[in-house]
Amino acid sequence: MNWTLLVLGSVCILVLGGDAFVRGKRNARTVTFSRTARGHSRDRRDTWSGQAQFTACKSPLSPKDQALLLSHTHETGFHGDDGSSFTLTWDGDGTGVILVLSTLSAPSDSFYEGGSTRLYRSDDYGKSFHDVSHAINNTFINKEFGISAGPGNPQQVILTANLPFTETQGGVIFTSMDAGVTFRSVQLPFHPAQAIQFHYQDPQYLAVISIDDGLWLSQDFGNSWSEVHEGVHTFTWGSGITLFFSSSPKGTVEAARRGELILRRTQDFGKTFTTIANNIFSFGYIGGFLFTSVMEKLGSPRVIYVSSDQGDHFKKAQLPSATTEQFYSVLDGDEDMIFMHVDNPGEDTYFGTIYTSDDRGILYSKSLERHLFGGEGKSDFTNVTSLRGVYLTNILEEDGRIRSVITFDRGGRWRFLKKPENVNCPETSKKCNLHIHGEHSHFSGITPMLPLSEPTAIGLVIAHGSVGDSISAARPDVYVSGDGGYTWWGTLRGPHHYSILDSGGLIVAVEAHRDRQISSIKFSTDEGQCWKIFNFTDHPIFLAGLASEPGTKTMNISIFGYRPDDDDQPMWVAVTIDFEHLLTRECDEQDYVQWLAHSDYDSDPETDGCLLGYKETFRRLKKLSACRNGRGYVVSRQQRPCPCTREDYMCEYGFYHHENTSECLLQPDFLNQTKDICFNGELDDLQSSGYRKIPGDKCEGGLSPPKKEDVFRKLCGKDISPISSNSQTERSPGMLAVIVVCTSVGVIGLVVTAALIITSRRINCRQRSPAYRFSALQLQEDDACVSNESSPNGKLNGFQVQEDSDDDLIE
Template identity: 90%
Template sequence: GDGTGVSLAFTRIPIFFTDLLSFYSEDYGKSFHDVSHTINNTFIKKDFGISAGPGNPQQVILTANLPFTESPGGVIFTSMDAGVTFRSVQLPFHPAQAIQFHYQDPKYLVVISIDDGLWLSEDFGNSWSEVHEGVHTFTWGSGITLFFSSSPKGTARRGELILRRTQDVGKNFTTIAKNIFSFGYIGGFLFTSVMEKLGSPRIIYVSSDQGDHFRKAQLPSATTEQFYSVLDGDEDMIFMHVDNPGDTYFGTIYTSDDRGILYSKSLERHLFGGEGKSDFTNVTSLRGVYLTNILEEDGRIRSVITFDRGGRWRFLKKPENVNCPETSKKCSLHIHGEHSHFSGITPMLPLSEPTAIGLVIAHGSVGDSISAARPDVYVSGDGGYTWWGTLRGPHHYSILDSGGLIVAVEAHRDRQISSIKFSTDEGQCWKVFNFTDHPIFLAGLASEPGTKTMNISIFGYRPDDDDQPMWVAVTIDFEHLLTRECGEEDYVQWLAHSDYDSDPETDGCLLGYKETFRRLKKLSACRNGRGYVVSRQQRPCPCTREDYMCEYGFYRHENTSECLLQPDFLNQTQDICLNGELEDLQNTGYRKIPGDKCEEGVRPPRREDVFKKLCGNDISPTSANSHTKRSVIDYIFIFAFACLLFLLLRISLNEQHLNTGNYSGFKDKCELFQMNLITQAL
């Protein structure tokens, strides 16, 4: 837990399954003592045995590993003092997954049981009540709102589920959607994937008011073989991946407007593996930056990056200190993501932290595409604009002291290690420290969350005299190395997103404003300390074309800023015109990127002529829906009036025929008049 210095370790000797040792440390793992008696020497689940409160790391929950047949319910141990003492709680159910804390108030706990019951606690696990049966999945919404999908028929078939909501922790329920395939909640948006008919393609509906109202998202539908995936999002915008038909292992990324309704095509051929792994990465050290990989038509995998939240994607620059292969034609840097980590190629994913401004560490390779060879480690100090080849071969790495210190340990499966590498200048230079005279097989690194600590724990094992593994944890406190506290002279003002060659008025402008940070100088060997706070200044920028993305149905032409109409969009506008969505196209062809704060400056031209042609010249953006409905009703009345008039004329003509015998002329004119009215109505 952040700021506690407490480490909990649970060990189990494989030969003697009855032996369980629980250890407690309050000095960042420098010393441990046995506390097995505090949990009655109970086994703890391996997969989801330990949970800490998101807002208060003093709150800890352990879930016991008990056979279902030996107990009517499970057992948990709760602690309010970071594991110094525990209280045993007998549960009336067996948990099927990790107990979830409320993200703001940890006294609220929710979990699904092995028999699909939804159980809730309002007092940090001391008492529990079953609030619903047949629950498939759940998630917290705003406040204490809880969403969950369930089946009224006792079956968990996706596509037949209903989405329910409780806003008073299980006292009352409201059904807010039916025929649910899946749902999710992110950034204040509630997404539902709906199968309107069993086996039919799924479509996305979105609510921004906790499920009171839903609106259809303007996205391609997905068959049962396809899927949607919300990659990332906040209150301004959503990144949505839509899978391509067939086993293609790629799809298209769309970005939403600020209501999650209208979507623009952001990136095609986005790699998304069959095992559900995506390389999409949010670079949290600098706003607006995302990394991911695309699958080219020839099967190569290449890395791309965006600095403006998906408005424009580009290939990564080649590091200056790394040469391209002689056979390379389109040389750039390619980053290994979730696919490589899942396959065991890399021991770690790309790493960035909000407190370490601009710093990114990742495994990668230089060339035309991602290489199958052992990757090296690369570092960027400006959020991904430029990179530096820093370490040969795979490593475990960690960011400490708010970015003032980076540590790394070589990752070998067949070789023991005894040293750690560290850098105080964002990976430009490295020093080596031997932490043991008895090498170990590395299992990983562990540090306190939040990057403010100066402590790092290295854990692994070495064979003992009986050729059995003996586990070892070594903690290094870098405060003894970096003893000097940083002063004002150690910091410099740094303008983010600057290329140093553009107009000073617009240099560094991203999403409508500039950000200047106070950062540590690379040559300053000092420590930021636990009290370090990121300092930033913001200034608005005038609007340019870069502050606008292509509107729904448009795409940005390669190597230009022009937004052109998608060729297949002509057949997709009927729903927009008839369902009132046309009014949402605030700047036809172009749309300001959600969250952009630019002022005045350039305003892209409107393209209303395109939509007037598609929806009718007499349909305005504010009245399309009402006009369509009113016209249908009018034609119904016209048709009814025509029928009545025809009946009256026929009676009159019959009378004339009796008197004059001249009926056929009037009959032809009447039928012609009736057909004209019917044609107009249709």
């Protein structure tokens, strides 16, 4: 057995000029399970040698409680189903509806004649399933993007059929307005080339690209469609009903490779169009910011342009440029700020620098050096959603060790994680800290799950980790934090699948084994301090993973896996456990406590708990209260402003926070970067103190950074004004590079095979030496070179381009 879990769903991956952008998840969930071969042998990662030791609390489950839970455990075996994979979709929050697609993989045309998809439906949180394949006429549904659930209306579902392409017939979709009870078949005038994209807020609005590169829109939930543009390469919804797309009249594929695409915008569903930029590679949109990556002239490094007004105006982002051997990556972003990774110069360095932006995404300050970013396109950067301002990631030390760091103030300061009190350090450790396994470990199969947190479970974080000098290659253990990462607790030995239920009042975990079956689940009502074990079956299964309703308010957990049938053929199994009948008591006021977030209990009472300019006090469940929050539970918080301190300021662009002082110092190489500021109109935006208030900070009064000499005007020269005749404060970018691939909005995927992989490739226009490039689902190869075929003078928007084609450089 070798199961890999990958969170997808409403994750939106955007790749910008070899530069990746990732969005967060939303409400509904899709989980895909696939079977792999069993009997993998253990390797060195499966040993305990050199690992830290700890004792976890385990409490036996009484026979009465064992019998009670068994009476509310429901198993469904999908007998006779030879599907190679199962795709499970939660249809909304609180509906109890689960749709399961069983799909096959067959390359021949005969497959379409005799093959079919099995569709199952449950309306009781997975306690029972019914075969409803007849509702879709037993039609084969696309395995890669066959099912989508609406973000705003949980009753709306779309299934995309997988039919052979013909010249006279289009594709077929099935739409449901009642959460899969009934479906309506719709004959399309085109064949979809990708998943149909819901509008972020109104699921009546749909958009998709056809196999012949047409952009099609529907304003009535797929009942009728109209082609609004031809030759479209990529698109994404913007603010309101704004739709961005790149297109070319000369053929999408070649135009994308040559940088001949046109970036356009429509704000009336295709009635009128506005051209934003010409001669682009592609584009990306995240957190209200429209990003572009530009190679301004032949052989020059790439730079980024940003628009915060839906593409009306662009400004150049003040970031170090990236050569063809480097890349940019937006690690996280919202309306307040952007976390941007810039790769370190040099080939295969596997690290770079994190920069944080101002509230316009234009001015960036150095946040963290030697940030780990692997050659396979994996970053361990994690947003801890259970507490404001907290992010986890890993750094690559000069001696090759990987160590974990955490920030509690949105990148203002990073620190190592504290060692859990109940864990002993390995004898060989000189520096003992907790180190968290992230995307790198997950991608390599060391851990079955990434760190987990939920906004409704305040302060709770569950993650795989190891204690010592650095991340260990041995099997990781499970650690829990109840205060957003300030302190940790060693809770479970070895890798596990885990899930948060009842808004954090209940967490469950199942051991992850590669080569043997499981029959029990562990659960805790005190944030992982102590666990009870429930044997849910007498017939063990090979585990595929856990699936719970989005929103963490449910007390039902579904365990998916398979076991050999009587004829030694694998049979899919779904086991759903309802813990609501075990925790029958509703929590009352005595079960809650007022908790000050970010408090160290030793600071000045006036500033204790202050983060980004204000305090937050939450009403949260006591650890020893064995009761249920229930579906009506709402996170309660109180906010109070704080006086400004040094912690409320970040270093201005061109300055950095020296490790031996709290002062922001001018970067030594800033003289070489000043020309862009002088000529691009950003001079007036820079502060004269070397400090800038962190975006989103709400502090009042208190410290104001001292004024310094006006360094920027001095560096620009007395005769150079902030906006000279050569400056271009607001200009459309000349050449952009972004790929946009979004799964259905409101859907999260848990994939047991490598369903979505960001791969790397390397291209260099002149020397043909490696340069990082990323693609999503290998839909597009992004090239750093362009030709001049679209312009007789070899210029695109005033920028010099290469004289010859780069087709021969495409690998």
